[in-house]
Amino acid sequence: MGELDLELQKSISRGGWKQDPAGVQLNILAVATSEFAANGLSGARMDEIAAKTRTSKRMIYYYFGDKEGLYRRVLEEAYRKVREGERDLDLDHLSPVEALTRLAEFTFDHHSSNPNFIRLVMIENIHHGAYIRQSELIGRLNAGAIEKLETICRRGKKAGVFREDVDPLELHWQISALSFFNVSNRATFSLIFGDRLYSAGGQETLRQHVVKTVLRFAVKADQAP
Amino acid sequence: MGELDLELQKSISRGGWKQDPAGVQLNILAVATSEFAANGLSGARMDEIAAKTRTSKRMIYYYFGDKEGLYRRVLEEAYRKVREGERDLDLDHLSPVEALTRLAEFTFDHHSSNPNFIRLVMIENIHHGAYIRQSELIGRLNAGAIEKLETICRRGKKAGVFREDVDPLELHWQISALSFFNVSNRATFSLIFGDRLYSAGGQETLRQHVVKTVLRFAVKADQAP
DNA sequence: ATACGAATTAACCAGCTCGTTCAAAGTTCT
Protein backbone atom coordinates (compact mmCIF):
# COMPACT_ATOMS: atom_id res chain seq x y z
CA MET A 1 0.00 0.00 0.00
CA GLY A 2 2.70 2.38 1.05
CA GLU A 3 4.72 0.95 -1.78
CA LEU A 4 1.92 1.38 -4.21
CA ASP A 5 1.48 5.02 -3.25
CA LEU A 6 5.18 5.53 -3.62
CA GLU A 7 5.22 3.97 -7.05
CA LEU A 8 2.24 6.02 -8.09
CA GLN A 9 3.83 9.19 -6.83
CA LYS A 10 7.01 8.34 -8.62
CA SER A 11 5.38 7.67 -11.95
CA ILE A 12 3.39 10.85 -11.67
CA SER A 13 6.29 13.07 -10.78
CA ARG A 14 8.36 11.30 -13.37
CA GLY A 15 5.60 11.85 -15.84
CA GLY A 16 5.67 15.53 -16.70
CA TRP A 17 8.08 18.21 -15.58
CA LYS A 18 8.97 21.50 -17.16
CA GLN A 19 12.48 22.79 -17.50
CA ASP A 20 13.14 26.09 -15.80
CA PRO A 21 16.88 26.61 -15.29
CA ALA A 22 16.68 30.28 -14.40
CA GLY A 23 13.80 29.78 -12.03
CA VAL A 24 15.46 26.86 -10.32
CA GLN A 25 18.66 28.80 -9.81
CA LEU A 26 16.77 31.78 -8.41
CA ASN A 27 14.87 29.47 -6.11
CA ILE A 28 18.06 27.84 -4.88
CA LEU A 29 19.71 31.21 -4.31
CA ALA A 30 16.74 32.53 -2.37
CA VAL A 31 16.67 29.52 -0.08
CA ALA A 32 20.45 29.45 0.30
CA THR A 33 20.51 33.15 1.17
CA SER A 34 18.25 32.74 4.14
CA GLU A 35 19.94 29.53 5.24
CA PHE A 36 23.44 31.00 5.12
CA ALA A 37 22.21 34.20 6.73
CA ALA A 38 20.61 32.18 9.49
CA ASN A 39 23.35 29.65 10.16
CA GLY A 40 26.58 30.88 8.65
CA LEU A 41 28.71 29.07 6.10
CA SER A 42 29.70 26.14 8.27
CA GLY A 43 26.37 26.13 10.09
CA ALA A 44 24.23 25.83 6.98
CA ARG A 45 23.43 22.30 5.80
CA MET A 46 23.29 21.42 2.15
CA ASP A 47 20.58 18.84 2.80
CA GLU A 48 18.52 21.43 4.60
CA ILE A 49 18.92 23.94 1.79
CA ALA A 50 17.99 21.28 -0.74
CA ALA A 51 14.94 20.24 1.24
CA LYS A 52 13.58 23.78 1.31
CA THR A 53 14.13 24.08 -2.41
CA ARG A 54 11.59 23.12 -5.00
CA THR A 55 14.36 21.03 -6.58
CA SER A 56 16.99 18.57 -5.40
CA LYS A 57 20.45 18.60 -3.89
CA ARG A 58 21.92 17.30 -7.09
CA MET A 59 20.78 20.44 -8.90
CA ILE A 60 22.56 22.65 -6.43
CA TYR A 61 25.83 20.91 -7.22
CA TYR A 62 24.94 20.96 -10.89
CA TYR A 63 24.60 24.74 -10.94
CA PHE A 64 26.92 25.92 -8.19
CA GLY A 65 29.64 23.30 -7.97
CA ASP A 66 30.02 23.05 -4.24
CA LYS A 67 28.99 24.65 -0.97
CA GLU A 68 31.48 27.47 -1.20
CA GLY A 69 30.49 28.18 -4.78
CA LEU A 70 26.89 28.53 -3.68
CA TYR A 71 27.89 30.76 -0.80
CA ARG A 72 29.93 32.97 -3.12
CA ARG A 73 27.00 33.39 -5.48
CA VAL A 74 24.70 34.19 -2.57
CA LEU A 75 27.10 36.90 -1.45
CA GLU A 76 27.40 38.35 -4.93
CA GLU A 77 23.65 38.45 -5.42
CA ALA A 78 23.19 40.13 -2.06
CA TYR A 79 25.67 42.88 -2.87
CA ARG A 80 24.27 43.28 -6.36
CA LYS A 81 20.77 43.84 -5.04
CA VAL A 82 21.96 46.45 -2.58
CA ARG A 83 23.75 48.42 -5.25
CA GLU A 84 20.73 48.13 -7.47
CA GLY A 85 18.59 49.65 -4.75
CA GLU A 86 21.02 52.52 -4.28
CA ARG A 87 21.15 53.21 -8.01
CA ASP A 88 17.83 54.95 -8.48
CA LEU A 89 18.37 57.24 -5.55
CA ASP A 90 18.86 60.53 -7.32
CA LEU A 91 20.21 63.17 -5.04
CA ASP A 92 21.53 65.67 -7.55
CA HIS A 93 18.48 67.87 -7.49
CA LEU A 94 18.66 68.24 -3.72
CA SER A 95 20.78 70.64 -1.71
CA PRO A 96 23.91 69.08 -0.22
CA VAL A 97 22.40 69.01 3.25
CA GLU A 98 19.17 67.51 1.98
CA ALA A 99 21.05 64.98 -0.12
CA LEU A 100 23.17 63.86 2.81
CA THR A 101 20.09 63.63 4.98
CA ARG A 102 18.33 61.53 2.42
CA LEU A 103 21.31 59.22 1.94
CA ALA A 104 21.71 58.67 5.66
CA GLU A 105 18.01 57.99 6.08
CA PHE A 106 18.06 55.61 3.16
CA THR A 107 21.00 53.67 4.54
CA PHE A 108 19.49 53.43 7.99
CA ASP A 109 16.16 52.24 6.61
CA HIS A 110 17.68 49.91 4.09
CA HIS A 111 19.85 48.10 6.61
CA SER A 112 16.96 48.00 9.01
CA SER A 113 14.73 46.24 6.51
CA ASN A 114 17.40 43.89 5.14
CA PRO A 115 18.70 42.00 8.13
CA ASN A 116 19.71 39.06 5.97
CA PHE A 117 22.14 41.21 4.04
CA ILE A 118 23.59 42.51 7.29
CA ARG A 119 23.97 38.99 8.59
CA LEU A 120 25.75 37.86 5.44
CA VAL A 121 28.20 40.73 5.79
CA MET A 122 28.75 39.83 9.45
CA ILE A 123 29.42 36.25 8.48
CA GLU A 124 31.77 37.32 5.76
CA ASN A 125 33.68 39.44 8.26
CA ILE A 126 33.98 36.43 10.52
CA HIS A 127 35.75 34.81 7.57
CA HIS A 128 38.00 37.88 7.23
CA GLY A 129 36.35 38.62 3.90
CA ALA A 130 37.89 35.53 2.35
CA TYR A 131 35.06 35.02 -0.14
CA ILE A 132 34.42 38.64 -1.05
CA ARG A 133 38.09 38.80 -1.86
CA GLN A 134 37.59 36.10 -4.47
CA SER A 135 34.74 37.89 -6.16
CA GLU A 136 35.80 40.30 -8.83
CA LEU A 137 32.13 41.15 -9.32
CA ILE A 138 31.83 42.67 -5.89
CA GLY A 139 35.04 44.57 -6.42
CA ARG A 140 33.67 46.04 -9.65
CA LEU A 141 30.29 46.64 -8.07
CA ASN A 142 31.57 48.64 -5.16
CA ALA A 143 34.17 50.59 -7.07
CA GLY A 144 31.71 53.45 -7.44
CA ALA A 145 29.98 52.91 -4.14
CA ILE A 146 31.02 56.21 -2.63
CA GLU A 147 30.58 58.21 -5.80
CA LYS A 148 27.34 59.65 -4.49
CA LEU A 149 29.01 60.79 -1.29
CA GLU A 150 31.90 62.30 -3.19
CA THR A 151 29.50 64.33 -5.28
CA ILE A 152 27.58 65.49 -2.22
CA CYS A 153 30.77 66.48 -0.46
CA ARG A 154 32.09 68.38 -3.45
CA ARG A 155 28.86 70.32 -3.77
CA GLY A 156 28.65 70.90 -0.04
CA LYS A 157 32.14 72.34 0.11
CA LYS A 158 31.58 74.49 -2.94
CA ALA A 159 28.43 75.89 -1.37
CA GLY A 160 30.38 76.63 1.77
CA VAL A 161 28.14 74.58 4.06
CA PHE A 162 30.42 71.56 4.55
CA ARG A 163 33.72 71.59 6.38
CA GLU A 164 36.63 71.70 3.97
CA ASP A 165 38.36 68.72 5.55
CA VAL A 166 35.40 66.33 5.50
CA ASP A 167 36.37 63.01 3.96
CA PRO A 168 33.69 61.23 1.90
CA LEU A 169 35.09 57.83 2.84
CA GLU A 170 35.03 58.64 6.52
CA LEU A 171 31.53 60.01 6.18
CA HIS A 172 30.48 56.74 4.62
CA TRP A 173 32.18 54.92 7.46
CA GLN A 174 30.14 56.85 10.01
CA ILE A 175 26.82 56.35 8.26
CA SER A 176 27.56 52.66 7.83
CA ALA A 177 28.74 52.16 11.38
CA LEU A 178 25.61 53.59 12.96
CA SER A 179 23.19 51.96 10.53
CA PHE A 180 24.95 48.62 10.55
CA PHE A 181 25.37 48.28 14.30
CA ASN A 182 21.70 49.01 14.76
CA VAL A 183 20.88 45.74 13.05
CA SER A 184 23.95 43.61 13.64
CA ASN A 185 24.05 43.92 17.42
CA ARG A 186 20.37 44.12 18.10
CA ALA A 187 20.23 40.72 19.79
CA THR A 188 22.99 41.18 22.35
CA PHE A 189 22.26 44.86 22.91
CA SER A 190 18.60 44.41 23.70
CA LEU A 191 19.28 41.33 25.81
CA ILE A 192 21.74 43.23 27.97
CA PHE A 193 20.21 46.70 28.05
CA GLY A 194 16.55 46.03 27.29
CA ASP A 195 14.77 46.63 24.03
CA ARG A 196 13.74 50.22 24.65
CA LEU A 197 15.83 51.47 21.72
CA TYR A 198 14.28 48.81 19.52
CA SER A 199 10.68 49.76 20.08
CA ALA A 200 8.98 51.65 17.26
CA GLY A 201 9.53 54.94 19.00
CA GLY A 202 13.09 54.08 19.97
CA GLN A 203 14.01 53.31 16.39
CA GLU A 204 12.47 56.54 15.16
CA THR A 205 14.52 58.50 17.68
CA LEU A 206 17.65 56.59 16.79
CA ARG A 207 17.10 57.24 13.11
CA GLN A 208 16.72 60.97 13.63
CA HIS A 209 19.77 61.13 15.84
CA VAL A 210 21.87 59.19 13.39
CA VAL A 211 20.99 61.70 10.69
CA LYS A 212 21.66 64.58 13.06
CA THR A 213 25.01 63.09 14.07
CA VAL A 214 26.09 62.63 10.48
CA LEU A 215 25.05 66.14 9.51
CA ARG A 216 26.89 67.65 12.47
CA PHE A 217 29.96 65.75 11.35
CA ALA A 218 29.90 67.18 7.83
CA VAL A 219 28.38 70.62 8.18
CA LYS A 220 30.29 73.65 9.40
CA ALA A 221 29.62 74.52 13.02
CA ASP A 222 28.28 77.97 12.24
CA GLN A 223 25.97 76.63 9.54
CA ALA A 224 24.15 74.23 11.84
CA PRO A 225 20.35 74.38 11.98
CA MET B 1 62.94 2.73 18.67
CA GLY B 2 59.85 4.75 18.05
CA GLU B 3 58.09 2.41 20.39
CA LEU B 4 60.76 2.71 22.96
CA ASP B 5 60.61 6.51 22.88
CA LEU B 6 56.88 6.31 23.24
CA GLU B 7 57.12 4.00 26.22
CA LEU B 8 59.75 6.20 27.79
CA GLN B 9 57.67 9.28 27.27
CA LYS B 10 54.67 7.54 28.73
CA SER B 11 56.43 6.33 31.84
CA ILE B 12 57.95 9.72 32.39
CA SER B 13 54.73 11.61 32.03
CA ARG B 14 53.03 8.94 34.06
CA GLY B 15 55.68 9.26 36.68
CA GLY B 16 55.15 12.45 38.57
CA TRP B 17 52.58 15.10 37.72
CA LYS B 18 50.98 17.91 39.60
CA GLN B 19 47.26 18.47 39.67
CA ASP B 20 46.19 21.84 38.42
CA PRO B 21 42.46 21.87 37.80
CA ALA B 22 42.23 25.63 37.62
CA GLY B 23 45.18 25.88 35.28
CA VAL B 24 43.87 23.18 33.00
CA GLN B 25 40.49 24.86 32.79
CA LEU B 26 42.07 28.21 32.07
CA ASN B 27 44.19 26.62 29.38
CA ILE B 28 41.18 25.00 27.77
CA LEU B 29 39.22 28.23 27.92
CA ALA B 30 42.03 30.21 26.35
CA VAL B 31 42.36 27.79 23.45
CA ALA B 32 38.60 27.47 23.03
CA THR B 33 38.21 31.24 23.02
CA SER B 34 40.46 31.71 20.04
CA GLU B 35 39.05 28.69 18.23
CA PHE B 36 35.45 29.81 18.66
CA ALA B 37 36.37 33.39 17.81
CA ALA B 38 38.13 32.19 14.69
CA ASN B 39 35.61 29.64 13.44
CA GLY B 40 32.31 30.23 15.18
CA LEU B 41 30.35 27.72 17.20
CA SER B 42 29.59 25.30 14.41
CA GLY B 43 32.91 25.94 12.67
CA ALA B 44 35.10 25.11 15.66
CA ARG B 45 36.18 21.48 16.06
CA MET B 46 36.43 19.85 19.44
CA ASP B 47 39.33 17.68 18.29
CA GLU B 48 41.15 20.76 17.09
CA ILE B 49 40.58 22.56 20.37
CA ALA B 50 41.74 19.51 22.29
CA ALA B 51 44.87 19.20 20.16
CA LYS B 52 45.92 22.78 20.91
CA THR B 53 45.39 22.23 24.60
CA ARG B 54 48.05 21.00 26.96
CA THR B 55 45.52 18.37 28.03
CA SER B 56 43.11 16.00 26.29
CA LYS B 57 39.63 16.01 24.82
CA ARG B 58 38.51 13.85 27.67
CA MET B 59 39.27 16.65 30.11
CA ILE B 60 37.23 19.15 28.12
CA TYR B 61 34.17 16.97 28.48
CA TYR B 62 35.07 16.30 32.08
CA TYR B 63 35.01 20.00 32.94
CA PHE B 64 32.58 21.52 30.46
CA GLY B 65 30.13 18.77 29.60
CA ASP B 66 29.69 19.41 25.91
CA LYS B 67 30.53 21.78 23.10
CA GLU B 68 27.81 24.26 23.93
CA GLY B 69 28.76 24.21 27.59
CA LEU B 70 32.30 25.11 26.63
CA TYR B 71 31.09 27.85 24.31
CA ARG B 72 28.88 29.30 27.05
CA ARG B 73 31.79 29.44 29.48
CA VAL B 74 33.97 31.06 26.84
CA LEU B 75 31.35 33.76 26.35
CA GLU B 76 30.97 34.33 30.07
CA GLU B 77 34.69 34.65 30.60
CA ALA B 78 34.98 37.08 27.72
CA TYR B 79 32.28 39.36 29.13
CA ARG B 80 33.67 39.04 32.63
CA LYS B 81 37.09 40.19 31.50
CA VAL B 82 35.67 43.20 29.72
CA ARG B 83 33.74 44.34 32.77
CA GLU B 84 36.82 43.79 34.87
CA GLY B 85 38.77 46.08 32.59
CA GLU B 86 36.13 48.78 32.80
CA ARG B 87 35.97 48.55 36.56
CA ASP B 88 39.14 50.37 37.46
CA LEU B 89 38.41 53.24 35.14
CA ASP B 90 37.67 55.98 37.63
CA LEU B 91 36.09 58.96 36.03
CA ASP B 92 34.57 60.68 39.03
CA HIS B 93 37.43 63.08 39.55
CA LEU B 94 37.18 64.31 35.95
CA SER B 95 34.86 66.93 34.53
CA PRO B 96 31.83 65.51 32.68
CA VAL B 97 33.33 66.36 29.29
CA GLU B 98 36.68 64.88 30.23
CA ALA B 99 35.04 61.80 31.66
CA LEU B 100 32.99 61.21 28.52
CA THR B 101 36.06 61.75 26.39
CA ARG B 102 38.02 59.25 28.42
CA LEU B 103 35.24 56.66 28.31
CA ALA B 104 34.85 56.97 24.55
CA GLU B 105 38.59 56.71 24.02
CA PHE B 106 38.78 53.71 26.31
CA THR B 107 35.98 51.91 24.48
CA PHE B 108 37.48 52.61 21.08
CA ASP B 109 40.91 51.41 22.18
CA HIS B 110 39.61 48.43 24.07
CA HIS B 111 37.59 47.08 21.18
CA SER B 112 40.44 47.80 18.85
CA SER B 113 42.82 45.70 20.89
CA ASN B 114 40.39 42.87 21.66
CA PRO B 115 39.23 41.62 18.28
CA ASN B 116 38.48 38.18 19.70
CA PHE B 117 35.91 39.62 22.04
CA ILE B 118 34.31 41.52 19.17
CA ARG B 119 34.22 38.37 17.08
CA LEU B 120 32.57 36.40 19.87
CA VAL B 121 29.89 39.05 20.17
CA MET B 122 29.39 39.00 16.41
CA ILE B 123 29.03 35.24 16.49
CA GLU B 124 26.62 35.45 19.38
CA ASN B 125 24.51 37.93 17.43
CA ILE B 126 24.42 35.53 14.53
CA HIS B 127 22.84 33.13 17.00
CA HIS B 128 20.36 35.84 18.03
CA GLY B 129 21.97 35.89 21.44
CA ALA B 130 20.70 32.40 22.21
CA TYR B 131 23.58 31.58 24.56
CA ILE B 132 23.93 34.92 26.27
CA ARG B 133 20.26 34.59 27.07
CA GLN B 134 21.02 31.42 29.00
CA SER B 135 23.72 33.00 31.10
CA GLU B 136 22.48 34.63 34.23
CA LEU B 137 26.07 35.63 34.94
CA ILE B 138 26.21 37.94 31.96
CA GLY B 139 22.86 39.41 32.89
CA ARG B 140 24.12 40.18 36.39
CA LEU B 141 27.43 41.40 35.04
CA ASN B 142 25.95 43.93 32.67
CA ALA B 143 23.19 45.14 34.93
CA GLY B 144 25.43 48.02 35.99
CA ALA B 145 27.16 48.42 32.69
CA ILE B 146 25.85 51.88 31.97
CA GLU B 147 26.14 53.13 35.51
CA LYS B 148 29.23 55.09 34.60
CA LEU B 149 27.46 56.81 31.75
CA GLU B 150 24.46 57.58 33.91
CA THR B 151 26.71 59.26 36.43
CA ILE B 152 28.50 61.25 33.77
CA CYS B 153 25.21 62.36 32.25
CA ARG B 154 23.77 63.40 35.59
CA ARG B 155 26.85 65.46 36.38
CA GLY B 156 26.94 66.95 32.88
CA LYS B 157 23.36 68.07 33.04
CA LYS B 158 23.76 69.49 36.53
CA ALA B 159 26.76 71.48 35.36
CA GLY B 160 24.72 72.75 32.43
CA VAL B 161 27.11 71.49 29.76
CA PHE B 162 25.09 68.48 28.56
CA ARG B 163 21.78 68.65 26.77
CA GLU B 164 18.90 67.94 29.11
CA ASP B 165 17.42 65.27 26.86
CA VAL B 166 20.56 63.22 26.38
CA ASP B 167 19.89 59.55 27.09
CA PRO B 168 22.74 57.56 28.69
CA LEU B 169 21.61 54.39 26.98
CA GLU B 170 21.58 56.04 23.58
CA LEU B 171 24.94 57.57 24.28
CA HIS B 172 26.28 54.12 25.05
CA TRP B 173 24.72 52.87 21.83
CA GLN B 174 26.57 55.53 19.82
CA ILE B 175 29.92 54.90 21.44
CA SER B 176 29.51 51.16 20.98
CA ALA B 177 28.34 51.41 17.40
CA LEU B 178 31.31 53.43 16.25
CA SER B 179 33.89 51.49 18.25
CA PHE B 180 32.42 48.10 17.43
CA PHE B 181 31.99 48.63 13.70
CA ASN B 182 35.59 49.75 13.46
CA VAL B 183 36.69 46.25 14.36
CA SER B 184 33.81 44.07 13.25
CA ASN B 185 33.64 45.26 9.66
CA ARG B 186 37.28 45.92 9.09
CA ALA B 187 37.69 43.04 6.64
CA THR B 188 34.87 43.87 4.23
CA PHE B 189 35.29 47.60 4.56
CA SER B 190 38.96 47.66 3.72
CA LEU B 191 38.52 45.12 0.93
CA ILE B 192 35.88 47.26 -0.75
CA PHE B 193 37.12 50.75 0.00
CA GLY B 194 40.83 50.25 0.62
CA ASP B 195 42.59 50.21 3.95
CA ARG B 196 43.33 53.91 4.20
CA LEU B 197 41.13 54.23 7.31
CA TYR B 198 42.94 51.29 8.87
CA SER B 199 46.45 52.64 8.57
CA ALA B 200 48.01 53.94 11.78
CA GLY B 201 47.16 57.51 10.84
CA GLY B 202 43.69 56.62 9.67
CA GLN B 203 42.87 54.94 12.95
CA GLU B 204 44.15 57.91 14.92
CA THR B 205 41.90 60.24 12.92
CA LEU B 206 38.96 57.92 13.30
CA ARG B 207 39.49 57.73 17.03
CA GLN B 208 39.56 61.49 17.40
CA HIS B 209 36.48 61.91 15.26
CA VAL B 210 34.58 59.27 17.18
CA VAL B 211 35.26 61.15 20.39
CA LYS B 212 34.30 64.43 18.76
CA THR B 213 31.10 62.95 17.40
CA VAL B 214 30.10 61.56 20.77
CA LEU B 215 30.85 64.85 22.52
CA ARG B 216 28.86 66.85 19.99
CA PHE B 217 25.98 64.50 20.61
CA ALA B 218 25.95 65.05 24.36
CA VAL B 219 27.17 68.58 24.84
CA LYS B 220 24.98 71.64 24.34
CA ALA B 221 25.53 73.40 21.03
CA ASP B 222 26.60 76.68 22.63
CA GLN B 223 29.05 74.92 24.95
CA ALA B 224 31.06 73.33 22.18
CA PRO B 225 34.81 73.86 22.12
C1' DA C 1 12.29 12.20 -36.37
C1' DT C 2 16.34 11.88 -34.23
C1' DA C 3 20.48 13.05 -32.16
C1' DC C 4 22.51 15.54 -28.58
C1' DG C 5 23.19 18.51 -24.80
C1' DA C 6 20.85 20.42 -20.91
C1' DA C 7 17.98 19.49 -16.93
C1' DT C 8 16.37 16.39 -13.39
C1' DT C 9 15.86 12.42 -10.20
C1' DA C 10 16.96 9.16 -6.52
C1' DA C 11 20.02 6.43 -4.23
C1' DC C 12 24.49 6.03 -2.40
C1' DC C 13 29.10 6.65 -0.05
C1' DA C 14 33.30 7.83 2.36
C1' DG C 15 34.91 10.65 5.86
C1' DC C 16 34.30 13.49 9.56
C1' DT C 17 32.67 14.98 14.28
C1' DC C 18 30.73 14.97 18.61
C1' DG C 19 30.44 12.54 22.31
C1' DT C 20 31.28 8.01 24.99
C1' DT C 21 33.41 4.21 27.10
C1' DC C 22 36.69 1.64 29.43
C1' DA C 23 40.50 0.82 32.40
C1' DA C 24 43.77 2.57 35.22
C1' DA C 25 46.44 5.53 38.26
C1' DG C 26 47.95 9.73 40.65
C1' DT C 27 46.81 13.66 43.91
C1' DT C 28 44.58 16.23 47.52
C1' DC C 29 41.73 16.75 51.51
C1' DT C 30 40.28 15.35 55.85
Add this chain to the structure above:
DNA sequence: AGAACTTTGAACGAGCTGGTTAATTCGTAT
Protein backbone atom coordinates in the same frame (compact mmCIF):
# COMPACT_ATOMS: atom_id res chain seq x y z
C1' DA D 1 43.98 5.68 55.40
C1' DG D 2 40.30 6.41 52.71
C1' DA D 3 37.24 9.16 50.02
C1' DA D 4 36.75 12.27 46.47
C1' DC D 5 38.69 14.41 42.82
C1' DT D 6 41.82 14.85 38.81
C1' DT D 7 44.40 13.03 34.91
C1' DT D 8 45.88 9.82 31.28
C1' DG D 9 45.23 7.55 26.79
C1' DA D 10 43.24 5.40 23.36
C1' DA D 11 39.75 3.52 20.84
C1' DC D 12 35.16 3.49 19.08
C1' DG D 13 30.66 4.36 17.04
C1' DA D 14 26.30 6.43 15.55
C1' DG D 15 24.80 9.87 12.84
C1' DC D 16 25.50 13.48 10.03
C1' DT D 17 27.43 15.92 5.82
C1' DG D 18 29.41 17.26 1.65
C1' DG D 19 29.75 15.41 -2.53
C1' DT D 20 29.08 11.68 -6.28
C1' DT D 21 27.22 8.07 -9.56
C1' DA D 22 24.22 6.45 -12.75
C1' DA D 23 20.20 6.59 -15.11
C1' DT D 24 16.20 9.20 -17.14
C1' DT D 25 13.60 12.95 -19.35
C1' DC D 26 13.18 17.35 -21.69
C1' DG D 27 14.14 20.89 -25.36
C1' DT D 28 15.68 21.80 -29.77
C1' DA D 29 18.58 22.20 -33.84
C1' DT D 30 19.25 19.79 -37.89
